[in-house]
Amino acid sequence: MLVQTIIEKDINHKVQILEYLYSKEMIWVSTDELVKKISVEQRTILKYMTEIQELITEYCSKEVILLREKNKGYRIKFIKKDSFIMFRLFMINKSIKITILNKIFLSGQLNSVHFSFDHYVSSATFKRKIKRINSLIKDYGFKIVSQEGIYFFKGNEKSIRLFGSIFYWQLYRGVKWPFLNIDQTKIFSFIDKVSKSLNYPVSIILKNKISYNYAIGIIRYSHNEKIELGNQDEWKKIKEINEIVTSRMSTNIYNLFFSEGIRSEDEIHFNISRLQTGANIFENQKLALFVIELHKEKKTVIYQATEAFFKLFLKKMHLNLSDIDQQKVKNIFVAAFSIHYRAFLFQDTPFIEKDVDQALKTYKQLNNLMDQIFIELREMLNFSLFNQKYLILNQYMYIFSELFPLNLLEKEITIYFDEPLEKRREDLAKNMLNNFLGDQYKLRIFGTSELFEVKQEKIDLIISSSSSEKFFIYYPKVPIIILKKNILNISSSEILLCRRLLELISIYFEDKEEMKSQINKLENVFYKYN
Template sequence: MKGAIMKDFLNHEYVRKLVVLSFLNNYSKPVSIEKIAEKIGSTKFTVQSILDDLEYDLLNEKTLTLGKTVDKEYFLKTIELSQDVFLDRIHLNYAKKSVIFMMVDELFDKNGINTKKFCIENYISQATFSRSKQKLALIVEGCGLQLPSYSKNGIEGSEYRIRNFYFLFYWSFFNSVEWPFDVESYHKIASFIDKDESKLFANISKIQRNKIIYILYISLKRISLNNSLKEKPSKDLKEFPNYACFFNCMKNFFFEYGIKTPELLESEIHYLFFVFYDNKLIDFDEDILQYFTYMNKNNPTYGKISNFWINIFDDVFKLTLSQKQKIDLFHDINTLHAHCELVHCKQKYFYKNYIEENFYAYEKIELKLKKYVEKLFYRLDENTEYHNFRITYLKVLSDEDIINQYFVFIYHFLLLEMEMEVEPVVVYIENSLDYRVKEILEKKIERIFGNKISIIKTLTKHIDLFVTDHHIQGEDIRKEIFVPTFTDRKKFDLAVKAIQKLVSQKVVLSNHTKINHFFH
């Protein structure tokens, strides 16, 4: 097994522990040391040492322990919530003790690192600091930024991108566990959002609300360290009713923190407008396409490239796009290119539980789609105008980075645009002793799955699952789940899980059919 949870920011010893924990977390039954060693590519001695350490590390965990059978097979034993939530906390605890994590935290807090003081306070040797700094420099460079030789100068590059780097870092590590900064700041920002009279935040979800709080806190922190936004917005944005409402709301927010300089307010609020929209944190009433149309008037290259992109996309995938689809694509590809130009950071650094070689494409249909996306990219890049656009505006992204961005974009578009019904799972329910038991089972299962299943009354050739109290002659026993009565909760739950698995398979099949429709 390669990869672990955001491994690039963690000390090697913690990565090894998380690899073992992730493996146990994903395994449905106790596993031998030999099996673990084989799967993670390590020796039995090393695995035993890691398991001993984990046993000690988990002593203070109230919700998760490491279990061991009489045959010396290991498993994770949870008390309350899902295992992944618990791994998030363990992962964060390991991160807080990791040098690179501490360096990023220090850079954010102080905009630089006093090497001597940092090493003394954290009991780190100069050699360890140097090695860790080199690794961090590679991560930062992968995000289109720079870490100068003297860390006291902080991370350098586009302020939009620096803020996104810190947002992704803190959000990915902390969001499911705890707030990373002072609690008073959280409550003050949250209170502003909750009491806002403009109703800008009226319909946001909990996760959107928390993201907004993180983004606003990071903006305030960067302002306090005199890290101003160099990107200058157009004043004409104020002509849009949406932007005027947003501007006034955010102006009131900054006023609460004594930030009133017109130029600073203008650049900061424009930044927030873009970031909130890019992350889909607020639903604007007005068609935001006006904003991007205006942007294209100021930078006609964007609009020209988007139209060219749509034409090549249409040709490579042999589509017949409607006018509405073309307008939506124009809007969305503009947004994607703006994201890549202004804030993009390499996603693999911030995702949890990924295997790097399969990060974007794993199944055959996805690998096939990626080949088509590569074909699209190279067709685009043959064009001089697109090539110049790419090396000018998307210069921090490698060819592979751009292909990966296009892959997710196109995958999303094709699945959303191709309306295709998912076939229901066909279930036959029988009870040999009491027809009322049969009908109760039918109703209970029907209420759980609704139109995702079709319960039939007679035997046919196309039945996905039998829920029965006896083997039905001539039918495949592997399709049968034995449920003697509706009060047998354990057996009933097995039937529900079996149906859920089949529903998931049907959804995957439907998605594959949608995507495969475009291949020729």
């Protein structure tokens, strides 16, 4: 997560403690448990807890209450519904690095002497913070530079705005308006007028996201930092399309931008185009298909990339158009078009691997398929929009999920679950395993009553709470995990460890010693393996 990589380590640790206590709600959490969770010494945890209490006092001790009891540990209570979110935000904003970024974004520049005086930091400390921030943001295509003690952003303007959108949304998530010099009501009114003109209803969450993007754009524009699109043929085509689309609107969108002081043609077209991508405006499929038809007539690279992707995707999955529901065909095409449109819009802006949804990396075979499709498209078309590998691949995965479960291509793993349970309780246990493991793995789970349905050589893993030697005799080549307790008595947090078991299956056949060392790390749940 971007914000967590920016804030200082001690603040990050305190935020992690707060989140952990909040997740436990009214359960007592011991100091030893926090030591394991945060991976620091006990005296450091005690120091952090003292500092958290001081922060609570500074914030509002009537809204947040930290309880401590000997031999029990800590509990935390939040009196108001949003107290946790607001207090967490209060803690994060204690970060000097967050404050530096905030000051430069909102003011356009920062005076190092004034900042050091206001925030009681030395010049050397301030420079160290700047150096650390630059090491984190360099991958985004810009940096903080100085001129006669004045610090400001320098680099690709699209990169700065994209980073700003990610930074502010992760930090505030709509619970607080951070742009004090921008009227949020006016921004909301602007979005309402545009969405009404496009016949596209906007949820409050989406409205907040769009409002952050526009506020950042207005602030950057007011600092004379403007988007320049150039005169390349593709942008000429898109400007012509935007003119046609906006001419159908009941409200003159140009006047809306003019009212905010934005008169640059490139700036306005950038914002109109961005509205058609990141805002999911194409959920209005009638509008989407109209826009796509215009791109088809103009033969834009966005349309060409989308058409090529669609054909290659069908080919790789051995599908014909007749095999797919026509509404899903439209959904996939519109989604792919929106992905390529956004990639085109930010083609010269780095979108780095750590910004990708890490959960999707679990599906290795699906990743491989999408990576192969991406490489073939890039070689076939050689369009600049394919510079955005991680942005595109991340979204391709969701297109796949429109038709298939994400684990479709993964290795099928057959688990024999041996428990002397009645059928109802056996089904309950199997459902429990599927709920916690089946989202990321393609599982087949057989119980004792179904053993006759699966051949011995097809079993990949046996899970049981019985330590009977029969397993080791009858299944000498199968990994066998013996549970310390009946699976129905294992907590959800413990069963999550079974995810690791499935990763270990491949290790088992290649390196039994490695699997043994890994299993030992899970000794609180498992005590024996074959």
